[in-house]
Amino acid sequence: MANAREKIIDRAAQEIEDGMNVNLGIGMPTMIADRIPSSKHVFLHSENGLLGIGPYPEAGEEDADLINAGKETVTAKKGASFIDNAESFAMIRGGHVDLAILGGMEVSEQGDLANWMIPGKMVKGMGGAMDIVQGARKLVIIMTHVNKQGDSKVRSACDLPLTGSKVVDRLITDMAVFDFTDEGMVLKEILDGSDVESVREKTEADFTVDKSLLQKEGSN
Amino acid sequence: MANAREKIIDRAAQEIEDGMNVNLGIGMPTMIADRIPSSKHVFLHSENGLLGIGPYPEAGEEDADLINAGKETVTAKKGASFIDNAESFAMIRGGHVDLAILGGMEVSEQGDLANWMIPGKMVKGMGGAMDIVQGARKLVIIMTHVNKQGDSKVRSACDLPLTGSKVVDRLITDMAVFDFTDEGMVLKEILDGSDVESVREKTEADFTVDKSLLQKEGSN
Amino acid sequence: MTKLATSFKESVRKIKDGDTVIAGGFGLSGIPENAIMALAEQGTKDLTIVSNNCGVDDWGLGLLLQNRQIKKMIASYVGENKTLESQYLNGELEVELVPQGTLAERIRAGGAGIPGFYTPTGVGTPIAEGKEYKEFNGKTCLLEEAIVGDVALVKAWKGDTYGNLIYRRTARNFNPLVAAAGKYTIAEVEEVVEVGDLDPNYIHTPSIYVQDLLKGETYEKRIEKLTVREA
Amino acid sequence: MTKLATSFKESVRKIKDGDTVIAGGFGLSGIPENAIMALAEQGTKDLTIVSNNCGVDDWGLGLLLQNRQIKKMIASYVGENKTLESQYLNGELEVELVPQGTLAERIRAGGAGIPGFYTPTGVGTPIAEGKEYKEFNGKTCLLEEAIVGDVALVKAWKGDTYGNLIYRRTARNFNPLVAAAGKYTIAEVEEVVEVGDLDPNYIHTPSIYVQDLLKGETYEKRIEKLTVREA
Numbered sequence: 001m002a003n004a005r006e007k008i009i010d011r012a013a014q015e016i017e018d019g020m021n022v023n024l025g026i027g028m029p030t031m032i033a034d035r036i037p038s039s040k041h042v043f044l045h046s047e048n049g050l051l052g053i054g055p056y057p058e059a060g061e062e063d064a065d066l067i068n069a070g071k072e073t074v075t076a077k078k079g080a081s082f083i084d085n086a087e088s089f090a091m092i093r094g095g096h097v098d099l100a101i102l103g104g105m106e107v108s109e110q111g112d113l114a115n116w117m118i119p120g121k122m123v124k125g126m127g128g129a130m131d132i133v134q135g136a137r138k139l140v141i142i143m144t145h146v147n148k149q150g151d152s153k154v155r156s157a158c159d160l161p162l163t164g165s166k167v168v169d170r171l172i173t174d175m176a177v178f179d180f181t182d183e184g185m186v187l188k189e190i191l192d193g194s195d196v197e198s199v200r201e202k203t204e205a206d207f208t209v210d211k212s213l214l215q216k217e218g219s220n
Numbered sequence: 221m222a223n224a225r226e227k228i229i230d231r232a233a234q235e236i237e238d239g240m241n242v243n244l245g246i247g248m249p250t251m252i253a254d255r256i257p258s259s260k261h262v263f264l265h266s267e268n269g270l271l272g273i274g275p276y277p278e279a280g281e282e283d284a285d286l287i288n289a290g291k292e293t294v295t296a297k298k299g300a301s302f303i304d305n306a307e308s309f310a311m312i313r314g315g316h317v318d319l320a321i322l323g324g325m326e327v328s329e330q331g332d333l334a335n336w337m338i339p340g341k342m343v344k345g346m347g348g349a350m351d352i353v354q355g356a357r358k359l360v361i362i363m364t365h366v367n368k369q370g371d372s373k374v375r376s377a378c379d380l381p382l383t384g385s386k387v388v389d390r391l392i393t394d395m396a397v398f399d400f401t402d403e404g405m406v407l408k409e410i411l412d413g414s415d416v417e418s419v420r421e422k423t424e425a426d427f428t429v430d431k432s433l434l435q436k437e438g439s440n
Numbered sequence: 441m442t443k444l445a446t447s448f449k450e451s452v453r454k455i456k457d458g459d460t461v462i463a464g465g466f467g468l469s470g471i472p473e474n475a476i477m478a479l480a481e482q483g484t485k486d487l488t489i490v491s492n493n494c495g496v497d498d499w500g501l502g503l504l505l506q507n508r509q510i511k512k513m514i515a516s517y518v519g520e521n522k523t524l525e526s527q528y529l530n531g532e533l534e535v536e537l538v539p540q541g542t543l544a545e546r547i548r549a550g551g552a553g554i555p556g557f558y559t560p561t562g563v564g565t566p567i568a569e570g571k572e573y574k575e576f577n578g579k580t581c582l583l584e585e586a587i588v589g590d591v592a593l594v595k596a597w598k599g600d601t602y603g604n605l606i607y608r609r610t611a612r613n614f615n616p617l618v619a620a621a622g623k624y625t626i627a628e629v630e631e632v633v634e635v636g637d638l639d640p641n642y643i644h645t646p647s648i649y650v651q652d653l654l655k656g657e658t659y660e661k662r663i664e665k666l667t668v669r670e671a
Numbered sequence: 672m673t674k675l676a677t678s679f680k681e682s683v684r685k686i687k688d689g690d691t692v693i694a695g696g697f698g699l700s701g702i703p704e705n706a707i708m709a710l711a712e713q714g715t716k717d718l719t720i721v722s723n724n725c726g727v728d729d730w731g732l733g734l735l736l737q738n739r740q741i742k743k744m745i746a747s748y749v750g751e752n753k754t755l756e757s758q759y760l761n762g763e764l765e766v767e768l769v770p771q772g773t774l775a776e777r778i779r780a781g782g783a784g785i786p787g788f789y790t791p792t793g794v795g796t797p798i799a800e801g802k803e804y805k806e807f808n809g810k811t812c813l814l815e816e817a818i819v820g821d822v823a824l825v826k827a828w829k830g831d832t833y834g835n836l837i838y839r840r841t842a843r844n845f846n847p848l849v850a851a852a853g854k855y856t857i858a859e860v861e862e863v864v865e866v867g868d869l870d871p872n873y874i875h876t877p878s879i880y881v882q883d884l885l886k887g888e889t890y891e892k893r894i895e896k897l898t899v900r901e902a
Contacts, residue, residue, distance in 0.1 A: 019672050021879045041672035043879065047540060048466040049610045051877045059668040064469060064661035065597075065611040071467040072667040079833040079866040081877040082609050084616045084644075085466070085492070086548040086783075089541030093559065093784030094851060096879045112564070122529070123537065124519030130567070131541030134560045135784055165564025239441050241648045261441035263648065267771060268697040269841045271646050279899040284700055284892035285828075285842035291698040292898040299602040299635040301646040302840050304847045304875075305697070305723070306552075306779040309772030313553030313790065314620060316648045332795070342760070343768065344750030350798070351772030354791045355553055385795025545785065554776065555807035557788035576786035576816070585807070609872065641840060642873040 004174035007191055008142045009035060011172050012101050015140050021045055023092065023132055025102035026070040028142060032101060043080075045097055047088050047128040052080025069128065089128070092135035100136035102129060104143040104171070106158040109205035111168040111180035113141055114160035126163065133164035145173035145202055152204040154178070175199060178207060186210050224394035227411055228362045229255060231392050232321050235360050241265055243312065243352055245322035246290040248362060252321060263300075265317055267308050267348040272300025289348065309348070312355035320356035322349060324363040324391070326378040329425035331388040331400035333361055334380035346383065353384035365393035365422055372424040374398070395419060398427060406430050442601040444632065445652035448478035451626045454652075455484050455591050458511075462547060462589035463491040463501060464618040467520070467664050470611030471500045472593040472628050474656040479593075480507055490514040490547070490587055492540060492614055497523050499662055508532065514587070516540035520664065539567065542584055544617060549586035551620025551649070556585045592622020595656075596645065599629040600636070603650030604643045612644065619649045626652040630659060673832040675863065676883035679709035682857045685883075686715050686822045689742075693778060693820035694722040694732060695849040698751070698895050701842030702731045703824040705859050705887040710824075711738055719743040721778065721818055723771060723845055728754050730893055739763065745818070747771035751895065770798065773815055775848060780817035782851025782880070787816045823853020826887075827876065830860040831867070834881030835874045843875065850880045857883045861890060 005028060013035035016022055023045045024030050033053070036042055044053040046068040053068055054075035062073035076082070083091075091097055106114040113133055116126040133139055146152055154171065170188075171178040176199050177189035185207040190199060196209055225248060233255035236242055243265045244250050253273070256262055264273040266288040273288055274295035282293035296302070303311075311317055326334040333353055336346040353359055366372055374391065390408075391398045396419050397409035405427040410419060416429055445451045452475060455461060461479075465471030476495075480503040489510050495502035504510050505523045512534040518524050527533035538546065539561045549557055558581035562568050572583040594615050597608035605627055607615055619625050627650045676682045683706060686692060692710075696702030707726075711734040720741050726733035735741050736754045743765040749755050758764035769777065770792045780788055789812035793799050803814040825846050828839035836858055838846055850856050858881045 045879075046610070048469075049613050051879055052871070056667045056669045062663060062666055062668060063609065064663050065609040067467065067469050067610055067664075071469070071664040073663060073665070074667070076609070076871055079831060079835060079878065080871045081835055081874040082607075082612055082872050083877060084612050085540070085544035085614045086617050087877075089544050090779075090783035090851060091877070091879055093541055093545075093561065094782050095784060096782075096851070117566075122525050125515060125517035125537045126539050126567075127517040128540035130539035130565060131561045134563070135541070162565045265648075266841070268700075269844050271648055272640070276898045276900045282894065282897055282899060283840065284894050285840040287698065287700050287841055287895075291700070291895040293894060293896070294898070296640055296840070299600060299604060299647065300640045301604055301643040302641050302838075302843055303646060304843050305771065305775035305845045306848050307646075309775050310548075310552035310620060311646070311648055313772055313776075313792065314551050315553060316551075316620070337797075342756050345746060345748035345768045346770050346798075347748040348771035350770035350796060351792045354794070355772070382796045545783070549788070552776070554788050554790060555810070555812055556805070557780070557785050559785060574787070579786070581786055606872075641837075 004144055007174050008172055011177065011191060012140060012142050015099060015101065016040065016042055020098040021096065023047065023097050023100040023136060028103050029101045030070060045091060047092065049083045049085055049088050050076060050080060051083065052077045089131050092131050095135060095137050097136050099138045099140065100132045101140045101142060102132065104141040106153050106155050106160050107141055107168055107171050108155050108158045109185040109207060111166045112158050113163045113168050114158040116163045117161050129163050133167040138169045139167055140170045140172060141168050142172045145175040152202055154203045154205045156205050175202060184208060187213060224364055227394050228392055231397065231411060232360060232362050235319060235321065236260065236262055240318040241316065243267065243317050243320040243356060248323050249321045250290060265311065267312065269303050269305055269308050270296060270300060271303065272297045309351050312351050315355060315357050317356050319358045319360065320352045321360045321362060322352065324361040326373050326375050326380050327361055327388055327391050328375050328378045329405040329427060331386045332378050333383045333388050334378040336383045337381050349383050353387040358389045359387055360390045360392060361388050362392045365395040372422055374423045374425045376425050395422060404428060407433060443603040443650055443653045444601050445654050448474050448654055451652045451654060452478045452482050454624050455479060457484055458486045459590040460488040460490065461591050461593060462587065462618045462621055463489065463593040464595055464613065464615030465500065466492050466613035468495065468500050468662045470595050470613050470615055472595040473659060474628050475593040475626055476500060476503060480504055483507060483509065485509055486511040488512040488514065490589060492516050492543060494518045494521050494524050496520050512536065514538060516543050544614060546584055546587045547614065547617040547621045550588040551617060554586060556583050558583055587621060589622040590624065592618045592625040594619045594625060594627040596627055596629045598631045598633050598638065599627055599653050600633050600638050601653065602635050603627065603647035603653050604638050605629065605645035605650065606638060606642065607644050616645050619645045624651050625649055626654065628654045628656045630656065674834040674881055674884045675832050676885050679705050679885055682883045682885060683709045683713050685855050686710060688715055689717045690821040691719040691721065692822050692824060693818065693849045693852055694720065694824040695826055695844065695846030696731065697723050697844035699726065699731050699893045701826050701844050701846055703826040703859050704890055706824040706857055707731060707734060711735055714738060714740065716740055717742040719745065721745040721820060723747050723774060725749045725752050725755050727751050743767065745769060747774050775845060777815055777818045778845065778848040778852045781819040782848060785817060787814050789814055818852060820853040821855065823849045823856040825850045825856060825858040827858055827860045829862045829864050829869065830858055830884050831864050831869050832884065833866050834858065834878035834884050835869050836860065836876035836881065837869060837873065838875050847876050850876045855882050856880055857885065859885045859887045861887065
């Protein structure tokens, strides 16, 4: 599992391009920050009101007035700006944030996302997730391909209540990368060294396979 | 006429209370600023983005980056703040400005106001007037009682296109002061030394007379 | 014309049973610590509280929960508070979860006199149930309504005696929106400065929005998740 | 990752015939002088221009009118411009008058991804004609839609090379709203500073909204109505 997470994080980091403004969700997505090569100038957006998150502070330098959306103490990088929450979500809803990478519980072949509540369990709240999935110019979801019971989290339709409908642009799991296009869900990459057939077995959703991948498979 | 304007401006200045945030319209209302006694701390709001207008600058001290809504060079008083136009109208629309005093072309007995266009003439625009008449906590209109032809500008209904419907709280003319209440338009004060009968003659609108004024008339 | 008020105790008397109170803060950062404590002491009941979070069990708005002063909580995330969970499951407490951006915009709209607005956030999700919707350029959007508070509680860094405020770093968060959305706004600050000491070009909350200004004698400023760099 | 652009001439190439261009400024204060001149020189036609005013006959957006580059003007007040009047009366120019607060809010909504909002402004007036309306707490309000620009032209005081901007005094006016409402935002400044020179706590327009940053070599900063105190 640790290995699966590493794989996902490493692949997700490749989504980030020089000059982008990026929102990373709480938890696993936050860990992507460390994998952004220093050659890339990236502004990380924290929805509580910071554009330009820096690294964690050195011990003793932490500031209760400087936290990220996960309520962790952080720093601000050079060229950062502090903003209020309305301005912060104006950036998101207005399509100014180039990329958001969030965790998922289920993703459907329509690009629906569920990641905020499980019926019967205490609902803690959606925080900024519903705004981010609607507003980010590109939404990438990262999650393990199957749950602890081995069931596919990549579904024909989500069972769980949605965070957003038809919002996912790309899904990165420990097994594969999928894109959601006007022609439906497309398998773009296989990350675990297996093949299309194995991905189909582990995936409830219906998908087509990208040409480049078919050629590769054919040539093997 | 100069005398009429003076009378209106002096009476209008009395509307301003200590601690108020006040918006004064372009033209005659702007001249009220000079009549506010220095004992009263008042913040004058300029809808282009200044809360706390100061006096005109001394010659040579004018700044193209510091103007009022009439595009005149002004100064900012101590404790002022500069804001953008959305914030400026948030103050107005949100009911944070205690009082606005604007000029009028016609006022109806329903408290309708017309002050922005004359059909057949080039329409220059309403500027911020439509927002201010809706948003200010109290709206006082100042104008001469009759036009150059001697016709009443205080009408049963406005002929001119409206700036706002049922928005006027108080009307101050060179002749009288009227309030607009749930029970209709009420004559509160006579400013030109005449009597209720004379005001009725010069006023097309239907109004009742405030008790205090009736008593005064009775006692004369 | 000073807005400097006598005491927190005196100022929170403005808050009556059944009122809607909007409070600034994100997590425990930038919360009006002293006003909340005074409100807890006053014991006012049946409050509707609007704030992004509800504090933790023994700090911030959690103090009002412990006292059973809150009837309804409007927030985007309440996961840090077990008292809330148990009162909610008991049916003692009503909770309205609002997406964070929609919550910020509803409060901003309340201050700006915009009674309602459309947003794509939440379409196709449980929060869309029962809401009016409308298409704009082929995109379905929900109608959301403004939130106005009977009283707003704000925490700023510095304030002058007219009520102009500036905030510090991410402790700004919801505070400027909250300040504008209260019919009566009580602002507490770490430092009171003279009128004229704050540069008018960089004021975050203009004086017009503030009715009472108070200096908090102490600020605990708890950190929820201390994270530091490995040396 | 600098956003410093080569020249105004180069930057305004982004603007194509038929585009909607939003420009900051109030009267002649805080207008993007140099970008407007470059656009006049480029001669792009059939523009929809959104700005509070339309300059004067020989300055600011008036230059685009003289060149007959504007098809439609969206503004709150156009009284200072005789060229506008004659083109309007000729039927060459379409003019949409919008109350100033509604104009500011529509541009703000465009930047913030709010496609529409309700406002009491304009109810019962000619501008309400044909508009959807709805009651909120017994008050009738009109539905107004967001304005988004293909290109936004902004004038700031100082900007760093990432595109963070600060404005000066009332030259701020519509500029921060306009900056956020452009699909492509060209910001001109009086002074370019190093990244880190602007205090992150007091930035008016965060870098995310700016695509091109340019230093204007000169600023004429015309004053429309010089008023001074009697000595």
